Amino acid sequence: MQLSHGGESSPTGAPVARRSVEQVLALAPDAASRKAGTRLGAAGPWSGTGCDASGAVWGLCKGSGSTPYRTVVDTTGPAYACSCPSRKFPCKHALGLLLLRASDEGAFRPAEPADWAEEWLAGRRARAARESNPAAGGDSPRGPADPAAARRRAERRAERVTGGAQELEQRLADLLRGGLAATDRPGYGLWEETAARMVDAQAPGLAARVRELGAISGSGPGWPVRLLEECGLLHLLDTAWLARDRLPDPLAATVRTRVGLPQSAEGPPVRDQWLVLAQYDTPDGKIVARRIWLYGRGSGRTALLLSFGAAGRSPAQALPVGATIDAELTPYPGGGQLRAELGEQFGATDAAGPPPGIAAAVAPAVYGNALRDDPWLDAWPVTLRDVIPVPSKDGWQLADAHADAHANAHADAQGGTRTDARTTSALPIAPAALSRPGLWKLVALSGGGPVTVFGEIGHRGFEPFAAWDPGEEEEGAGTTGGPVVQLV
Numbered sequence: 001m002q003l004s005h006g007g008e009s010s011p012t013g014a015p016v017a018r019r020s021v022e023q024v025l026a027l028a029p030d031a032a033s034r035k036a037g038t039r040l041g042a043a044g045p046w047s048g049t050g051c052d053a054s055g056a057v058w059g060l061c062k063g064s065g066s067t068p069y070r071t072v073v074d075t076t077g078p079a080y081a082c083s084c085p086s087r088k089f090p091c092k093h094a095l096g097l098l099l100l101r102a103s104d105e106g107a108f109r110p111a112e113p114a115d116w117a118e119e120w121l122a123g124r125r126a127r128a129a130r131e132s133n134p135a136a137g138g139d140s141p142r143g144p145a146d147p148a149a150a151r152r153r154a155e156r157r158a159e160r161v162t163g164g165a166q167e168l169e170q171r172l173a174d175l176l177r178g179g180l181a182a183t184d185r186p187g188y189g190l191w192e193e194t195a196a197r198m199v200d201a202q203a204p205g206l207a208a209r210v211r212e213l214g215a216i217s218g219s220g221p222g223w224p225v226r227l228l229e230e231c232g233l234l235h236l237l238d239t240a241w242l243a244r245d246r247l248p249d250p251l252a253a254t255v256r257t258r259v260g261l262p263q264s265a266e267g268p269p270v271r272d273q274w275l276v277l278a279q280y281d282t283p284d285g286k287i288v289a290r291r292i293w294l295y296g297r298g299s300g301r302t303a304l305l306l307s308f309g310a311a312g313r314s315p316a317q318a319l320p321v322g323a324t325i326d327a328e329l330t331p332y333p334g335g336g337q338l339r340a341e342l343g344e345q346f347g348a349t350d351a352a353g354p355p356p357g358i359a360a361a362v363a364p365a366v367y368g369n370a371l372r373d374d375p376w377l378d379a380w381p382v383t384l385r386d387v388i389p390v391p392s393k394d395g396w397q398l399a400d401a402h403a404d405a406h407a408n409a410h411a412d413a414q415g416g417t418r419t420d421a422r423t424t425s426a427l428p429i430a431p432a433a434l435s436r437p438g439l440w441k442l443v444a445l446s447g448g449g450p451v452t453v454f455g456e457i458g459h460r461g462f463e464p465f466a467a468w469d470p471g472e473e474e475e476g477a478g479t480t481g482g483p484v485v486q487l488v
Helices: 021-025 031-039 092-103 115-132 147-178 180-184 190-200 204-214 223-242 249-259 363-373 403-414 437-446
Strands: 046-051 056-061 069-074 079-082 270-284 287-296 302-309 324-331 339-349 379-391 396-400 426-428 451-458 461-468 484-486
Touching (some): 021 031, 031 092, 046 092, 056 115, 069 092, 147 180, 190 204, 204 223, 249 363, 270 302, 270 461, 363 379, 379 426, 426 461, 437 451, 437 461
Antiparallel strands (some): 069 079, 324 339, 379 451
16 A cells, blocks of 8 residues: 555544545645546446545546555545555545545445454554653654764855855856856856756855845846846855854844755744645756645734645645644744644644735835845745736736725825826736636636735746635635635
8 A cells, every 4th residue: 555644643533624625626736637536526436435434535437447445534634545555645546535535525324444454554543642642652763873873964055055155255256257148158067067067065055045046147137237146145144154153043033944954844833723824846957845734713824835846746734725724833943934844743723814914015025024024035925916917018917806996085185196106006926927728717716806816926926826716705804715716
């Protein structure tokens, strides 16, 4: 059987939310799995389906062979097991089973799990018990690592990174002395050579930023200005590393992360009802990075879960967009402290509407404040309230629905001229989002009316990731818990 690397089960009796079709599709590792799973989301190929109160669902799926595939899903993880040979998590059979559950609850008879499903579920419960109480017959914990040896390794790596940063500073100085125009020559190999030197210096963060510089000269008109800006940020990161001992602790932690040194989650865990705002994958060389955005309804915090998958495999961590999970998160150090590590999960409930939002006109100031803690920040998560997607000269914008009323009221008070202020209180949608189907989902959902949208604002504009039906009211104002629409 193929097993996932999902979270462990919730305690017995914890509430279990049934996922919607869209939430199930968000768990798929790739487009091919979504398509194949959708074909299996009907009752035809399934037999022996069942479910229990703990959140387990199981069934037998007819395949090309004589023996059906045995598929079981613990929805509280989620975690999956299937007798098929696929190495994707979840496989198409697990997706099909969950899609059938989402669209036809009557196809699942409450019952005790089948023997083969119970064996897997019992193993998961036993592992969870051992991990929560190692003293009660579990594996003995590993002994602590030698702190002196770890400190020596960290010091040696810091010395190598320092050498790489000093070399990078020299190369940037030579570049500016010789002129940026030289980088536009065909076959100009400065960037790849410099990136390779940063890899040798064990500074992968510096290497990644150097490689990004290599693509700017071919990015269209105005590239010298953009290249100079990015060189300035790289110089700032270099000098920050070389002067890290004089920086405040949060900023020093941010610099270590940006350079590429590994960091561990630390500090007291935060338990909350975490709303899953968005989940999307980004190719990063030979690996795939998965970002999951969460919002804590009690704490008001926004958190980012980051996981990676090797070539040909999606990241193991997956959460259904729109669901709310009762869980603990442990933050990573650094400016803003957005990234966190998912700890123990205690259950899941149905979504209860969007988080509180802000006006589009306020969002740039929010991003600007975040830059004070992390000057290398490309974007910052925000939820925009009452915005309308409107076409613009160069693409689309998200305009404040009430900006014209506020501006005209101000004009009346000052004796000025009334104008349509929506275009002056609008955020341009980032170029990367203009070619995605999600933009048209957003336009259709809005229908010319205000919507609530979650996404990231950066220097290139706003990237929408999720939106809520305009009939759903903001949290604290009588939400009805309608579905979220994914835009990525």
